[in-house]
Amino acid sequence: MIKEKEITKLIVSEYFDSILSNIEIDVAIVGAGPSGLTAARILASHGKKVAIFESRVAPGGGMWGGGMLYPVIVLKEGRELLEEIGVKCRQKNGYYIANAIEATSKLISAAIDAGALLYNGTTVEDIIVKNDRVAGVVINWTAALQLGLLVDPLSIEAKFVVDATGHECYVVRKIEKLGAKKMQGEKAMWAEMGEKASIEHTKEIYPGLYVAGMAAIAYAGAPRMGPIFGGMLLSGKKVAEDILKKL
Ligand code: 48H
Secondary structure (H helix, E strand, C coil), X not given: CCCHHHHHHHHHHHHHHHHHCCCEEEEXXXXXXXXXXXXXXXXXXXXXXXXEECCCCCCCHHHCCCECCECEEEECCCCHHHHCCCCCCEEECCEEEEEHHHHHHHHHHHHHXXXXXXXXXXXXXXXXXXXXXXXXXXXXXHHHHHCCCCCCCEEEEEEEEEECCHHHCHHHHHHHHHCCCCCCCCECCCHHHHHHHHHHCCEEXXXXXXXXXXXXXXXXXXXXXXXXXXXXHHHHHHHHHHHHHHC
């Protein structure tokens, strides 16, 4: 027999058990695009308590759409980060190409398989700052925010926070009010420079707060790179490795 109340009980108790055991974590990653998912997978595979907060229902960020909705992604560097999670990469004309849908879905499942928690439909609307250090994230239902409801948020304490919110660079904009360096905004496209810059500018920009992926580009004022994704994956790897050294 199938009982409606049992289905409800299972869903609600499972969600609440998960959130209650993750009120204090090692790393809070904001945004489930390619950089955030890669960072989460690596951190979780080293036994760290990691949660990704994604405002949309579907994680994956800007990778699903490949280039202009042609579901193909191009890489020059970093294909090993796809191949090690089972994505088929093919060499063509000096580049590597992969199916955007295969790559995005495997990045999501690999992060979850490694032990990262993924809270979707959940927007990070602010950060916790104590004694000049970022100490966690302030979360709310995306739906509540989009409807403009006056609903106070909840908080998750984290030793480190990663802004992997892509072009929005959302978290970083919150620390401007603390007097930190302002976000410069991404520059016009220059694929080669953008790919290099996405790794170079992946760093801790305020105690406890790292930028990765397109958020690192936007923060630093570096050029965008278009639908080439190696820099995003390598940025995720770099932020995970930098944080691992400190945990
Ligand atoms: C929770 C949030 C919030 C918030 C945003 O855009 P993304 O795919 O991010 P990256 O940096 O991993 O990858 C960028 C890449 O997809 C891209 O756009 C490229 C390479 N562009 C080049 C170019 O020239 O245009 O994912 C960011 C995710 C999204 O899923 C957002 O919904 C989510 O972050 N997000 N989640 N709280 N406040 N803000």
